[in-house]
Amino acid sequence: xxxxxxxFLAAGLAVALLTLxxxxxEKKKTPEKGRPFESGIIPTGTARVPYPVPFYLVxxxxxxxxxxxxxxxxxxxxxxxxxxxxWIQISFFIVVLLVSLLYxxxxxxxxxxxxxxx
Amino acid sequence: xxxxxxxxxxxxILLAKADGLINWARQYSLWPLFFGTSCxxxxxxxxFTPRYDLxxxxxxxxxxxxxxxxxxxxxxxxxxxxxxxxxRLYEQMAEPKWVMSMGSCSNCGGMYDVYSVLQGVDQIIPxxxxxxxxxxxPEAIEHGLLLLQKKISEERPTRAIFRLxxxxxxxxxxxxxxxxxxxxxxxxxxxxxxxxxxTSVTPPGFWDSRSDLMWTPPPRRLELNExxxxxxxxxxxxxxxxxxxxxxxxxxxxxxxxxxxxxxxLEFLKSETQPRYLRLDDLTAIxxxxxxxxxxYVAYAGTVSHEISGGxxxxxxxxxxxxxxxxxxLLAFDPPSRLRLKVGLKGKDPTARTITDLWPxxxxxxxxxxxxxxxxxxxxxxxxxxxxxxxWKGHPLRKDYPDRATSLPPYTQEEARKYQPLDAAAFVKAxxxxxPFVLNVGPHHxxxxxxxxxxxxxxxxxxxxxxxxIGYHHRGVEKIGERQSWHQFIPYTDRVxxxxxxxxxxxxxxxxxxxxxxxxxxxxxxxxxxxxxxxRINNHLVWFGTYAHDVGAITPTFYTFRDREKLxxxxxxxxxxxxxxxxxxxxxxxADLPEGWKEEVDAFVRIFPARIKEYESLITKNPIxxxxxxGVGVLSLKDAMDWGVTGxxxxxxxxxxxxxxxxxxxxxxxxxxxxxxxxxxxxxARYLVRVxxxxxxxxxxxxxxxxxxxxxxxxxxxxxxxxxxxxxxxxIESLIHHFIHVTRGTKIPRGEAYTATEIARGEQGxxxxxxxxxxxxxxxxxxxxxxNVQVIPMVARGRPLSDLIAIVGSWxxxxxxxxx
Numbered sequence: 001x002x003x004x005x006x007x008f009l010a011a012g013l014a015v016a017l018l019t020l021x022x023x024x025x026e027k028k029k030t031p032e033k034g035r036p037f038e039s040g041i042i043p044t045g046t047a048r049v050p051y052p053v054p055f056y057l058v059x060x061x062x063x064x065x066x067x068x069x070x071x072x073x074x075x076x077x078x079x080x081x082x083x084x085x086x087w088i089q090i091s092f093f094i095v096v097l098l099v100s101l102l103y104x105x106x107x108x109x110x111x112x113x114x115x116x117x118x
Numbered sequence: 119x120x121x122x123x124x125x126x127x128x129x130x131i132l133l134a135k136a137d138g139l140i141n142w143a144r145q146y147s148l149w150p151l152f153f154g155t156s157c158x159x160x161x162x163x164x165x166f167t168p169r170y171d172l173x174x175x176x177x178x179x180x181x182x183x184x185x186x187x188x189x190x191x192x193x194x195x196x197x198x199x200x201x202x203x204x205x206r207l208y209e210q211m212a213e214p215k216w217v218m219s220m221g222s223c224s225n226c227g228g229m230y231d232v233y234s235v236l237q238g239v240d241q242i243i244p245x246x247x248x249x250x251x252x253x254x255x256p257e258a259i260e261h262g263l264l265l266l267q268k269k270i271s272e273e274r275p276t277r278a279i280f281r282l283x284x285x286x287x288x289x290x291x292x293x294x295x296x297x298x299x300x301x302x303x304x305x306x307x308x309x310x311x312x313x314x315x316x317t318s319v320t321p322p323g324f325w326d327s328r329s330d331l332m333w334t335p336p337p338r339r340l341e342l343n344e345x346x347x348x349x350x351x352x353x354x355x356x357x358x359x360x361x362x363x364x365x366x367x368x369x370x371x372x373x374x375x376x377x378x379x380x381x382x383x384l385e386f387l388k389s390e391t392q393p394r395y396l397r398l399d400d401l402t403a404i405x406x407x408x409x410x411x412x413x414x415y416v417a418y419a420g421t422v423s424h425e426i427s428g429g430x431x432x433x434x435x436x437x438x439x440x441x442x443x444x445x446x447x448l449l450a451f452d453p454p455s456r457l458r459l460k461v462g463l464k465g466k467d468p469t470a471r472t473i474t475d476l477w478p479x480x481x482x483x484x485x486x487x488x489x490x491x492x493x494x495x496x497x498x499x500x501x502x503x504x505x506x507x508x509x510w511k512g513h514p515l516r517k518d519y520p521d522r523a524t525s526l527p528p529y530t531q532e533e534a535r536k537y538q539p540l541d542a543a544a545f546v547k548a549x550x551x552x553x554p555f556v557l558n559v560g561p562h563h564x565x566x567x568x569x570x571x572x573x574x575x576x577x578x579x580x581x582x583x584x585x586x587x588i589g590y591h592h593r594g595v596e597k598i599g600e601r602q603s604w605h606q607f608i609p610y611t612d613r614v615x616x617x618x619x620x621x622x623x624x625x626x627x628x629x630x631x632x633x634x635x636x637x638x639x640x641x642x643x644x645x646x647x648x649x650x651x652x653x654r655i656n657n658h659l660v661w662f663g664t665y666a667h668d669v670g671a672i673t674p675t676f677y678t679f680r681d682r683e684k685l686x687x688x689x690x691x692x693x694x695x696x697x698x699x700x701x702x703x704x705x706x707x708x709a710d711l712p713e714g715w716k717e718e719v720d721a722f723v724r725i726f727p728a729r730i731k732e733y734e735s736l737i738t739k740n741p742i743x744x745x746x747x748x749g750v751g752v753l754s755l756k757d758a759m760d761w762g763v764t765g766x767x768x769x770x771x772x773x774x775x776x777x778x779x780x781x782x783x784x785x786x787x788x789x790x791x792x793x794x795x796x797x798x799x800x801x802x803a804r805y806l807v808r809v810x811x812x813x814x815x816x817x818x819x820x821x822x823x824x825x826x827x828x829x830x831x832x833x834x835x836x837x838x839x840x841x842x843x844x845x846x847x848x849x850i851e852s853l854i855h856h857f858i859h860v861t862r863g864t865k866i867p868r869g870e871a872y873t874a875t876e877i878a879r880g881e882q883g884x885x886x887x888x889x890x891x892x893x894x895x896x897x898x899x900x901x902x903x904x905x906n907v908q909v910i911p912m913v914a915r916g917r918p919l920s921d922l923i924a925i926v927g928s929w930x931x932x933x934x935x936x937x938x
Contacts, residue, residue, distance in 0.1 A: 024279045025213075026287075032209035037183055040203035040562035041571070044542035049555045054578065 057109055068097060136276040145267040146176030146274070148216070151187035152564055153207060154192030156591060156934055157616040158221035158253040160660070160761025162193040165256040175263050182564045184210040189266075190243075195223035199507045200569055200590045201534040203561055205419070207244045214278075214288025218262050219245045222252045227302070229609065230520045231756055232594035233514050234506070237302045242534045244291040253697055283789075296528030298500035304524065318862075319601040319893055321408030321517040329865040329892040332858070334837060337869035337888075338368045338635030339531055340785070345455065346371040349391060357383060365458075368633050369871040372458040379469055380461050384446070384476055387457065393450035397762055398473075399874070400447040400900040401483035404489045404887060406439040408517040408895075431732040440464055442493055445885065446870055447900070451759075451773075453778040458872065463493065472498040475863045479762040482908045490515035490596075505589035505937055508540045514597055521597045545573035545585025551877040554582055561590045565668060568933035570907070570923065573725040591933035599897025603863025604630060605704060607838060607897070611884075612698035614899060615935040617657040618877045619689070621650040623702035625875040628783055632702055633871035635837050636686060640827040642706035643785040644805040648822035649692065649701075650784075650877075651815040655726075656685055657878035658808045658815075661930050665805070666737055668927035669746040674736055681729055688718050704864065705839035706832030716823060723820045730812055738809070747801035751925035753912050754799055761912075762905035765809045767929060771799035777876040784875075789818050790823075801928035808930070810877075836865050863892035872900075879930055903935035 028052075036043050075082065075090045104110065154162055164178065164845050166171045171180075181187040183206045208217065219239050220411035222228030225248045227237035239245060249262040277285025294300040318327035342350070348364050350371060360379040364372040374661035375383050385396040398769055421847035440462030449456045463470060472495040473480045484495045485504035493515040495501055504512060512519050520526060542556045552695055554575040569590035575583040595614060599607050611622040624646050631638060638646075659682045663675035686696050692715055693699035693708075699710045737743050753763065758771040768775055776793040778786040794810035833839050839851040840859045858864075866891035874883030880902025906929060914922050 026278065028213055030209060032206055035206075035210070037185060037210055038560045039560050039571070040207050041539055041542065041558040044556045045553065047555070049553055060830070 052113070061104065065097070065101070069092075109118065133276050133282075137274050139216060139278070140275045141271045141273055144780070148177040148189045148263070148266075149179070149181050149187045149903065150177055150189040150191050151184055151211065152180040152205065152362055153204075153562060154194065155192075155196060155200060155569055156223070156593075158193035158224070159611055160616060161222065161253045161256050161794075162191060162259060164679060164683070165259045167683075169680065169683045170256040170260065170678055172263065174261060175260060175267070176179060177268050184208075186748075187211060188212050188215045189653075189916050190215065191218045191220050192224045192239045192243075192245075193220045193527060194240045195221075195228070195230055195591070195593060196242075197234055197569075197590060197592060198236055198529055198533075199234070199539070199592065200561060201242055201529065202538050203234050203590075204533045205242050207562060212910050213273070216247075216289055217243055217245050217866060218247045218249060218266060220249045220251075220262070222250065225250065227523060228252055230305060230593050231524055232522055232598055233519070233521065233526060234592045234594045235528050236525055237296075237523050238294070238300065240291075240294045240300070241296065242290045242293060242531045242874075244293055246289050246291065255696065281676055287321050292935075293531055295530070302524045302528060312534055317873075321600075322410075324408075324410060326815065327891060328862055329890065332865045334865055334867045335888075337760055337867040337871075339366050340368055340370070342803065344647050345393070345453065352391065353383070353386075356386065362762060367458075368635075368869050369629075369873060370456040370458055372460065374460050374462070377463060379462050379869060380444075380446075380459070381471055381473060381476070383459065387864055388476060390787070393453055393455060395448035395450045396759055397449040397451070398446065398477040398479055398874075399449045399762065399881075399887065400445075400898070401473075401480055401487065402445050402446065402885065402898045402900075403487045403515075404443045404896045405491060405517045406441060406443055406513060406655070407890060409436050409439045411534065417918055426638065428861075436842070441466070442468055442491060444470060444493070445898075447883070451775065456781075456872070467492050467494065469494045469496055474498060478760055479905055479908060484799045486904075489513065492516065503589075504594040507589070509537055509539055514594065518788055519593070519684065521595075521601055539571070540587065542573040542585075545587060546583040559922070561587075565867070566633065566926060567664065567931070570926075570931075570933060570936070572910075572924070573917070576919060579920070581914055581917055581919060581922060584914050584922075586907070586911060588907070588933075589937050591937040593938065595934075595935055595938045596897050596899060599891060599894050603892045604894070605859060605863060608702065609698065609700040609895070612700050613934060614901065614938060615657075615696060615877060615879060615882065615903075617653065617660060617931055617932060618879070618882070618935075619649075619653040619656070620646075620693070620699055620701055621653045621875065621877040622882065623700065624784065625873075625877065625882045626649055626886075627702055627704060628873040628875055628886045629871045629886045630866060632873050633869050633886060633888060634704075634838050636705045636835055636864050637833055638706055638784070639830040639833055640785070642732070642831050642833070643644075643831045644822050645707055645711060645831070646702060646784050647786060648819055648826075650823070650875075651818045652685055652689060654818075654878045655812050656682055656689075656754045657930075658812045659685070661808060662733060662737075665927045665930075666743070668923050669743055671737065671743065672734060672741070677729075677733060681726065684722060686719075688715075688722060691715060691718055703832060703840055705835060706830070709827075710831040715898040716826075719819065719823045723816055723823065726816050727813065730809065730816075732774065734809060737805075746920075746924050747805060747928065749798075749800050750800075750917070751801045751928060752799050753909065753913055757909065758799065758914070761909040763880070763909055764809060764902045764905065765876070765878070766804055767880065769795045769809045769907055770803035771794065777874055777881055781874070783873065789821050791818050801924050804928045804930075809832055837868070865890065865892055866894075872898075874900065877902070879903060879932065879935065899938050901935045901938055903931040903933075904938075907931045907936055 039041060060117060072090065079086060129713055149613055177189065180697045186209060190208055190211060211468060217227050224239045224718065227235055245264050247266045249258050273287050274285045275287035277283060280285050296302050318324055353361055353373065356380060360376045361383060362374045411466050442463040444461040444463060446459040470493060472484055482504060484498050485502055487493050488495065488501050489505050490513055542558050546556060557574045559574060560570060560571040561569040566572065571587040571590065573585040573587065574581050595610050596612055597645060608623055611626040612619055614622050620754060636766050659678040663678035664673040678765045689699060690696055693701040693712060695701065753771050755771040755773055758768050772795055774793050779793055791814045794807050832842055836852055838856040841856045845852040846856045866888045868888055870887040871883040872883055874881045882902055883900035885898035885900065886894050886895040910929060912924065914925050
């Protein structure tokens, strides 16, 4: 019950603040005001360019390896019941993971920072 | 009904109460924009730090973006090049908004009545509160804020907010228009029609200049040493009649060279002579068109006594000078020596050949000469305007160019809209086929430490190409030097490096004193050293705080500003000023040390070393700081020497080079201190060098205070020196000299001199040229910043964007020093 009251109050406050500022806020639409702020200079070109983010790759790798952790944990809580066959299977799985890690390391998938000295 | 016909709801108690409530809320939650152009901003930053603590008054944190700010404090000089940016920032700020104009420059142009400076920001944006001062003290800013709060408390915002018609909020004042609502006449309104100010300083006539009637001894004559004499001999054998040694100089070995063989001579000096002149210290020009021939006074004087013509029997005719002279100052590291080459050029718009292939640093210098004098350089990779806006008309340092802004048409809001800074695409190379992301960092940016514009072409986080646009802080100080008398110019030097304060005075005075051969008393020399070192610490303290801030640590700022205030107290006790004391004079000081100075200095020396230790413990071994700075922004020693980098930046690349040791001046040879160096040339090395320099400076201050000699504080050669006031009350000679020096000004004998001193950022040199008048014929400031920052693009290219901020911060430049 108290949680509901809290949620209601929080949502209400957010809506009230946004509505109030939308209604009473002073709006002046001039060309300068509508221009993006870029250190006081008129921007050049568009901001919609293909943007290479190395972080994206690293994040994708992290996700993949993270999900694989689930298999290892689930084996770990039942390792005594799965016995040697289970151990062999999970070992094989981990070896494959290691090989793939080495592969993408070698491929340069984890490289970060400046590409080359100019 | 309202005045313009809109419907207005009747007044009632609810509206009045709501007004009160809204005004109360607004008054105590103002959000100032992080905006400052020059010296004033330092005091503005100080007002947010512990001693002044503006947060008490309800203006908490400086906002980096105009979208989040509703108070614009225009702190510092507004230049015509930056005015479009100021206008844009104002228009991009949130509504309702207020404007405070801080400092004389922003109020009315102040002491910078010069072609590049807007004479009052109220000509382009409305202003609520003016804070007087140059710069105003932090207390004055607080007072300004209180005045603004009072103004806000009288506004009637409710009607505007609820669209009830009527009501006022935010800035309502109109912008001012010259000749209608304001007058730029420095004498005040009502003097129109009366010709303004001294024709005696106006070239080419210098009409009614009475300096020619004053006699001076000839300038100092330098006895060349063995090395210079043998070098001159070698040069003469090699180049014959194309090279001619100037027989008498005041400061260094000087040659005149023909333009045709200049490059050959430079190449020879750089690679074959003993010693090798490895560094291009400075490259500049002189417009010789206003050189004076024998004038009526002198002709008259000649019939009476030839002595009266300044001790020169053969006054050179105008015809003996070329139209322009290019001046090259070279420096050899081992043994330390300097050399000057002068090249005469004929014609209105002459051309010379570039030397960018010999010294890469010549690139910007040649651009500057082109910008200021209109001399072109054949073969220059990218000759362009560098200090003035790209669409500027005329070349300001030509003698026929008007020096004062008030002689030019007034700058208006329309011009601020029209003359936009050059588009970013002009500064970076775009590769074929793909579209880079072009980003402007600066001129208004928290990380650029002033009005500097970096144009980046980015691929992801990586900086593919980088271009720089400087000149947003060009205060025309060299032009001003040609109209202010030798003494009047001293306050302008303080503002060239506004953290350097008195150290700037010293650089300028060294040159003037070298030219006129003035002997400064021992006591004055020691005080000069002591105060210059205080300002070195001042600079490094602020640098320490802001650099730590740049790479993510906000705390040190509050600590270092605390100590800086202590230091400022001492400066104020001794000189009466804070940032810009202007306290040194030709031949000595403005006054003697006051009572009680020793105790204050001793107290500082006692506590400060422990403080440095404390700051170091915060930063030096901090893993984040190390990760951001180690191996970042590496400048090799060879590059540093080639590009003319000086100061701590050069020493961090591993060279033990300090003008205080290599060309000792003002008695530095009597002090025991080390030159800190570091290896690696990265941001971390530069940090280490600066921290160690603070320690060495304390050591020097301690020695200076303990061994302070007694005696005069100003020399008794009253021909050049403003006499001690007590002397003027005793004898008529001193009184006459006093009168002459403070009215028409000292006359300095015809000649030239260049000396450099080691200020906190590097080697600052003044090249003063006198034509035997009461002001300089040419005043050249060799600023460390100009040479230092030119190399930043090379260091930052190929690095991630975040490194740029670390690099820029570690470079420790300051804009009036770069742009002058």
